[in-house]
Amino acid sequence: MSAREEILSGIRRSLKATGAEGPRRAAVGARLAMRPRGVVPARGRRDPAGRTALFVAMAQAALATCAVVTSPQDAPAEAARFLRDANLPARLRMGADPLFADMDWSATQIEISHGPSDGHDLNGLSRAFAGVAETGTLMLASGADNPTTLNFLPDNHIVVVSADDIEGDYESAFDRLRALYGDGLMPRALNMVTGPSRSADIAQTMLLGAHGPRKLHIIVIDAAG
């Protein structure tokens, strides 16, 4: 008997089941199809302005920095300001996201490069397809638009998220994901990011910038802001 068969039959022996029982199969099929939500914290249930405010407050509590701009066209200047104020070189690596392609970067002094990171980029720029207000969490999907390596290798990560894409809770963000990729389907990597990288492994002292970015700067585009 193969390892697979032996493990499955061992589980069935322990559960006193055969695997062919109608009610058991129906229970599993129903859960996978219905995806019950369980307990969703009330704190995310707010109007759009309230969600954006909570998202910003929670992201800051997780030690990210945040700025709200009213139009995508204001994002390059805000990125430039962040780099300048942090004494960072005016260089930025990004993917092919159409939102960035439509922005006018020429007014800034930023030297732009495109594509995944090889580990030698100081600053990266990504777009989150969703934000989650309950914990100030960004959701980023892999692909040519936003290469996963940009989320982890650069020392400083700037992430743009639209206020319209900020949901109250994880469950609503998962629905947004299913609308983009289809039921039961996922991008190769879905990164939920809450604040910059950190570690407390040396003498239980929390320090930022373990392997991922030391700084996470979030630019929220909010026309109502």
Added chain:
Amino acid sequence: MSVHAHPTTPQFSANAHRAMGDGNLQEALARLRVGFSTRRAAAIADLPEFDALRDAARDIKIHTLAHLDLYIEAYEQRVKESGGHVHFARTAEEARRIVLDICAAHGAKTVAKGKSMISEEIALNDALIAAGVRPIETDLGEYIIQLRGEMPSHIIGPAVHLTKDQVEADFRRAHTHLPHDRDLTEPSAMLAEARAVLREKFIAADVGITGANFLIAETGTSVIVTNEGNGDLSQTLPKAHIVLASLEKITPTLEDAAQILRVLARSATGQEMSVYTTFATGPRRAGDPDGPQEYHVVLLDNGRSAMLGTEFEDMLRCIRCGACMNHCPVYHAVGGHAYGWVYPGPMGAVLTPSLIGVEKGGQLPNASTFCGKCEDVCPMRIPLPKMMRHWREREFERHMTARPQRAGLGVWAFFAKRPALYRLGTALAMRALAFTGRTTGRISKLPLAGGWTATRDFPAPQGRTFQSQWRDRTKAKAR
């Protein structure tokens, strides 16, 4: 040979004794006692739904375990559809063999590893080294203990037993290519050094190995939860990604994972959410500029399917948050290494005998004050003290309990079966003890209890026996 293959669990008493006298360890434990529990309490106070989420999380696992065979089949199907491979491993040996074969197929010289308790459980690093493959632990805590040739002392903080000075000494010993006179007094300097050293190793690694906090049946996805980002680099940069996970990590849907995520970080570190929660589904796709070309999952049983349907089934709900050890007076006193194998603290006391046998692990369920704090804080509401009692019963049934203890229990049982005699005996003993400690209220020496009184005094009884007080109070109430 490493502790992985030769647990020192049977020597728990000696280990514990040594740990109590270890100054560095006691300094680290003093910090741990305060830090983890304070942060957890603060996070929970901020989420009114926390207890309701614990119930929901427990119920999800109970449902999943009752349908585990079917969810595994659904999960496997989804992984295949996304272009990944699922390998089933009955034993640690089979799991090691699968990993070594994948490494060999890629001609791997080095492997970058995210933190994985399953890797520790199957002693993977020893096997990789024996096969000429260099494993590089990339979680900072795991990296430090790898430099020291140690076992993790905590399931979420592997190097929690070390002081800053010890880590500095390890870095100076290991990173000999760096200037001798560099300043490492600040932990931030050490962190920067580890980041730079490990960055090059990530980029050079041929294969990446991570654990998994969840395997999602709905989508065929493995989920890792980290704060450093090392797991993400381990699974994104190398040519192949191997996920090591045990059967009970299966979780039906994204929504179910969200319920458990809400209790995980809060119970573990007191964070609202860990920094990186990453969902990985299959290998690199057409148009993907990064990600691994191959995606493998090693699904390990190693005794777990046999725990289903027994009094230890509840243990399979464990999500490895570490709250039980963070709140355990025994762990606080002796740290993780005394437990002698991979899993320390209350969860280790229950799990270790299941995995290495009650013959070797039987001392651990006895290392408990039964204060119940572990069950109080467990996000999955696992009845840890009850399961420790089950192990003690099994030990007793198998005649593994030490002779003096058996004899003592025999004497107690003789009296317990004869209530009148029991009452008389306890009343007399009580008076004798009260007389002995009449001046100070304390007794510093007791026959047959020298082990207890050697390090602390026994409080002298102040009144009558529990039973006689109970009788009087019941009567008073009836009136």
